[in-house]
Amino acid sequence: MPLDQTFVGRTWPPTETYLVGREKIRExxxxxxxxxxxxxxPEAARAIGYPDVVAPPTFPVAITMAASRQVINDPGLxxxxxxxxxxxxRFAYTRPVVAxxxxxxVNSVDEITTRGGHWFITTRTEVRTEAGEPxxxxxxxxxxxxxxxx
Amino acid sequence: xxxxxxxxxxxxxxADLVRYAGASGDFNPxxxxxxxxxxxxLPGVIAxxxxxxxxxxxxxxxxxxxxxxxxxxxxRFARPVPVPDTDEGTEIVVTATVKEVTEDGETRLALTATCxxxxxxxxxxxxVRKR
Numbered sequence: 001m002p003l004d005q006t007f008v009g010r011t012w013p014p015t016e017t018y019l020v021g022r023e024k025i026r027e028x029x030x031x032x033x034x035x036x037x038x039x040x041x042p043e044a045a046r047a048i049g050y051p052d053v054v055a056p057p058t059f060p061v062a063i064t065m066a067a068s069r070q071v072i073n074d075p076g077l078x079x080x081x082x083x084x085x086x087x088x089x090r091f092a093y094t095r096p097v098v099a100x101x102x103x104x105x106v107n108s109v110d111e112i113t114t115r116g117g118h119w120f121i122t123t124r125t126e127v128r129t130e131a132g133e134p135x136x137x138x139x140x141x142x143x144x145x146x147x148x149x150x
Numbered sequence: 151x152x153x154x155x156x157x158x159x160x161x162x163x164x165a166d167l168v169r170y171a172g173a174s175g176d177f178n179p180x181x182x183x184x185x186x187x188x189x190x191x192l193p194g195v196i197a198x199x200x201x202x203x204x205x206x207x208x209x210x211x212x213x214x215x216x217x218x219x220x221x222x223x224x225x226r227f228a229r230p231v232p233v234p235d236t237d238e239g240t241e242i243v244v245t246a247t248v249k250e251v252t253e254d255g256e257t258r259l260a261l262t263a264t265c266x267x268x269x270x271x272x273x274x275x276x277x278v279r280k281r
Contacts, residue, residue, distance in 0.1 A: 024173075031173035032204040033160070038217035048218060057207040057220040061200050062174045082190075086199040088273075090224035096217075139224075 001078050003119045003144070007071075007109045014104040015067045017130055022099035024062075025055045032056060045098065052099035060097055061089070064125040064138045067105035071123050072142065079121065079144055087120060087141035094134045102130045110139065117146025153248040155259070158209040162197055162231065163239030170201045184235070196230040202242060202270060206263055209244040213259070214278040221256060222277040231265045240265055255279065 022042070029039035037044035038054045045053050072079050097103070104127075111122040125138045167181050176198055179186040187195045203225050211217050233239050243264050250258040261274035 028173040031166070031169040032201065032208060033166075034204075034208050034211075034217075036211065036217040048216070050218070054218050056204060056217070057211065057223050058200055058204040065200075066175060086227050088224065088226045089200065089203055090222070091220075092222050093220060 001080050001144075002114070003078050003112050003121060004076055005112045007074075007077055007121075008112050009109065011106060011108040012070050014106050015070065016104075018063045018067075018103045018105070020055070020063075020097055020099055020101040020103060022053050025053050025059065025097075025099050028059050028062060029056055032058075042099075050096070050098045055097040055099075057091060057093070057096075060091065060127055060136050060138055061140075063097075063103060064105055064127065064140070068107050068123050068125055068140065071107050071109060072121075077121075079119075079142070083145045083147075084142050085145065087143040088122075088139070089141075090139040092137045094136065097127075097135060101135065103127050103135065104130060119144040155213050155246040155248070157243055157245045158212065160205040160208070160242045160244070161239055162201070162205075162233055162242060163237070164195065164233055164235055166239070167195065167197060167201065167233060170198055170204075174198065174200060176200065192230060193232045195233055195235070197233050197242075199225075199227040202227075202231055202263060205242055206244050206261055206271070206274065207276075209246065210259065210261070210276045210278060213246060214257070214280050216278075216280065219278040219280060220276055221279055222275075224276075225261070225263075225274040226272045227270070228272040229268055229270050231270050242270070249275070252277075 106126045113120045122141045127136045246259045263271045
């Protein structure tokens with residue numbers, strides 16, 4: 001199914017606030033086997049200048065993947081999620097996510113292209129605090145495989 | 151001369167995928183159901199791409215010597231990581247070379263991740279600030 005290229009450049013209203021929990025960061029760190037003290041021990045995090053435990057670098061996707069459903073589930077876009085695979089992933093951090101952060105996500109579509117029967121969509125999610133402080137920008141490229149290859 | 155960092159190896163089992171699914175909220179059944187994975191043409195249950203990226207992130211923060219070192223981090227998922235239903239699972243080997251040290255002291259790493267000798271990521275890199 002073709003994607004609607006008029007979605008390029010579109011920006012959605014901010015998502016509801018995601019409150020980052022200390023135990024969620026610890027759970028994520030344990031799941032990836034990350035034992036650095038700053039991920040688990042608030043004192044260790046404070047020693048390097050943060051108010052609470054620090055999230056591992058890929059933790060923000062646990063927030064942005066859910067937030068970007070706002071885009072990919074939009075029926076107007078035409079994405080068939082059963083044929084989607086993850087293409088590229090990129091993070092640009094102002095600072096790490098830390099426990100206690102109250103974060104909102106603003107989703108945009110940066111690019112939609114097609115090649116060889118496949119469709120490629122790049123979403124950009126600006127993750128900020130409720131007060132508007134930038135934290136991390138997250139880009140995801142999803143690939144909708146062509147029907148002949150599915 | 152390009153500095154090559156010590157490779158790091160990570161073992162991945164089905165139990166790790168279950169834990170990662172719960173922690174990340176990504177419950178796509180191709181990461182836990184053989185029936186559904188093979189039904190969509192995959193060789194079997196595969197690791198979440200973001201799980202592989204998370205392991206590469208562990209390697210990067212270890213090399214950088216700081217949990218908060220990463221300023222930029224990007225990968226392309228080149229091929230899936232099949233995870234057999236065995237106690238041993240599979241192994242991902244992460245390597246890095248230092249490409250550049252910027253004027254303000256940041257280090258750009260070119261990263262690779264392989265599974266059974268196959269490159270599972272391409273165009274992977276990180277910009278880190280060492281402590």
